[in-house]
Amino acid sequence: MSQLIEELTRLLGDKGVLTGEAVAERNPLAGLSQSHAGLPSAVIRPRTTEDVAAVLKLCHRHEQAIVPQGGMTGLVEGTVASSNELALTLERMTDIEEIDPVTRTMTVQAGVPLQAAQEAAEEHGLMLPLDLGARGSATVGGNVSTNAGGNRVIRYGMMREMVLGLEAVMADGTVVSSLGKMIKNNAGYDIKQLFIGSEGTLGIVTRIVLRLRQLPKSQNTAFVAVESFDKVTAFLSSIDGKLGGTLSAFEVMWRDFYELVTKAPAENRPPIPYDYPYYILVESLGADQEADAERFEAALAETLEEELLVDAVIAKSQNERNAMWAMRDDVGQCLQFWPFFAFDVSMGIPDMETYVSEVKQSLDKDWPGHRCVIFGHLGDGNLHVIVGVGDESKDARRAVENIVYSPLRERQGSVSAEHGIGLEKQPYLDWTRSDAEISLMRTLKSALDPKGILNPGKVLQL
Numbered sequence: 391m392s393q394l395i396e397e398l399t400r401l402l403g404d405k406g407v408l409t410g411e412a413v414a415e416r417n418p419l420a421g422l423s424q425s426h427a428g429l430p431s432a433v434i435r436p437r438t439t440e441d442v443a444a445v446l447k448l449c450h451r452h453e454q455a456i457v458p459q460g461g462m463t464g465l466v467e468g469t470v471a472s473s474n475e476l477a478l479t480l481e482r483m484t485d486i487e488e489i490d491p492v493t494r495t496m497t498v499q500a501g502v503p504l505q506a507a508q509e510a511a512e513e514h515g516l517m518l519p520l521d522l523g524a525r526g527s528a529t530v531g532g533n534v535s536t537n538a539g540g541n542r543v544i545r546y547g548m549m550r551e552m553v554l555g556l557e558a559v560m561a562d563g564t565v566v567s568s569l570g571k572m573i574k575n576n577a578g579y580d581i582k583q584l585f586i587g588s589e590g591t592l593g594i595v596t597r598i599v600l601r602l603r604q605l606p607k608s609q610n611t612a613f614v615a616v617e618s619f620d621k622v623t624a625f626l627s628s629i630d631g632k633l634g635g636t637l638s639a640f641e642v643m644w645r646d647f648y649e650l651v652t653k654a655p656a657e658n659r660p661p662i663p664y665d666y667p668y669y670i671l672v673e674s675l676g677a678d679q680e681a682d683a684e685r686f687e688a689a690l691a692e693t694l695e696e697e698l699l700v701d702a703v704i705a706k707s708q709n710e711r712n713a714m715w716a717m718r719d720d721v722g723q724c725l726q727f728w729p730f731f732a733f734d735v736s737m738g739i740p741d742m743e744t745y746v747s748e749v750k751q752s753l754d755k756d757w758p759g760h761r762c763v764i765f766g767h768l769g770d771g772n773l774h775v776i777v778g779v780g781d782e783s784k785d786a787r788r789a790v791e792n793i794v795y796s797p798l799r800e801r802q803g804s805v806s807a808e809h810g811i812g813l814e815k816q817p818y819l820d821w822t823r824s825d826a827e828i829s830l831m832r833t834l835k836s837a838l839d840p841k842g843i844l845n846p847g848k849v850l851q852l
């Protein structure tokens with residue numbers, strides 16, 4: 391390993407390779423890993439695609455495992471590395487190379503933070519629709535590699551839908567560059583899809599062409615309360631129809647979560663009393679401030695008349711809108727009942743009510759006194775389930791995972807809606823994917839990375 395690190399230092403210079411204490415500084419969460427101990431031997435910091443290619447060529451020759459790291463905001467232990475591995479960070483690849491207003495695209499290096507990309511697009515009157523709570527630190531390369539979801543999937547889709555072109559470096563150092571700006575390109579296999587959502591196991595993403603949209607001119611947001619789950623789903627269909635395709639967020643909070651994020655020590659104030667089982671943040675993005683506000687209010691009034699809602703508050707200013715989103719994003723309040731286990735599951739929306747009651751019943755039986763809060767991008771079939779049982783041991787984790795994941799199997803749900811598999815969910819991949827699917831994944835992995843050097847052990851156990 392030390393000889394390889396010397397070779398890499400000759401290749402990239404002193405600033406291109408970090409060892410010693412700097413490695414721990416770059417991997418502050420390493421000690422919290424459930425499944426991995428230790429730190430990578432060195433952190434490699436390329437500046438260009440050519441650097442990444444040269445690094446991988448060397449690693450391939452030495453059969454050296456390498457773990458790509460973006461903003462390290464991933465939630466499934468996808469970036470943890472041990473002492474026989476190297477980490478490769480994209481932190482010096484942060485150029486926004488081009489914003490093209492005609493094709494409405496942006497070409498960036500993979501290390502650009504999501505928020506920087508969003509803001510650059512906005513300066514040109516355009517929008518990068520991906521948005522999530524970790525926007526300040528998460529990188530576009532990490533977003534691509536996890537196929538990130540976030541708050542606006544219901545309108546714009548996941549990251550996959552925003553990637554028009556992509557450049558990646560394969561395990562042996564070959565650069566596959568497909569940086570076209572076309573929306574339509576059916577010339578053979580769509581190679582870029584291999585790298586989107588594969589969590590650094592098939593290649594290292596170096597540059598991306600992103601599809602942008604016109605920056606919306608209107609944003610209307612409301613917070614509503616609903617009396618039953620049937621009415622949640624009826625409200626979703628009704629409001630979506632009434633808003634004529636402009637619905638951009640439908641974030642549901644079960645009452646436990648709403649109380650957690652609006653009672654002290656949380657700083658948010660509850661806009662609606664705690665009398666109902668479900669609370670929903672609903673938002674619409676459009677092009678005409680006045681007309682859209684009228685349509686939004688009218689749509690909500692009609693759903694009230696249809697008796698789908700019991701209470702509603704419409705944000706009248708950007709501050710009020712921010713306050714509504716602050717409740718939804720204040721997931722950190724779960725630290726009040728640390729230690730907790732966090733889950734990101736998906737299923738058909740009609741299955742959610744029975745799923746949640748099954749999980750809660752099992753938790754009540756096995757862990758009286760547990761805490762369980764639920765919220766999520768319900769419009770996308772995605773729930774976040776946070777469970778605290780006062781015990782963070784491996785056995786407790788396994789028992790809670792069993793409770794949360796088992797009921798997904800009969801509902802054809804997924805153990806990972808948007809966070810990926812990483813190391814953490816690897817034992818449960820076959821609870822969601824069939825043998826044939828996993829076998830095809832293995833075939834792809836061994837064809838693209840025959841020596842198994844790219845992010846080993848993540849997604850698939852080889």
Ligand SMILES: Cc1cc2nc3c(=O)[nH]c(=O)nc-3n(C[C@H](O)[C@H](O)[C@H](O)COP(=O)(O)OP(=O)(O)OC[C@H]3O[C@@H](n4cnc5c(N)ncnc54)[C@H](O)[C@@H]3O)c2cc1C
Nearest residue numbers: 460461462463464468523529531532533538539540590595
């Ligand atoms: C507060 C908070 C809110 C969040 N909200 C959401 C949400 O709403 N929706 C959502 O989907 N996620 C969410 N996440 C999870 C996380 O932000 C996303 O998974 C994000 O896309 C990860 O980006 P990153 O740059 O931090 O990647 P990292 O965490 O650094 O890496 C994630 C994975 O991608 C690989 N990787 C990173 N960069 C590259 C690259 N250039 N090439 C190849 N592989 C690479 C890594 O090896 C790892 O397997 C949230 C996280 C936090 C902390």
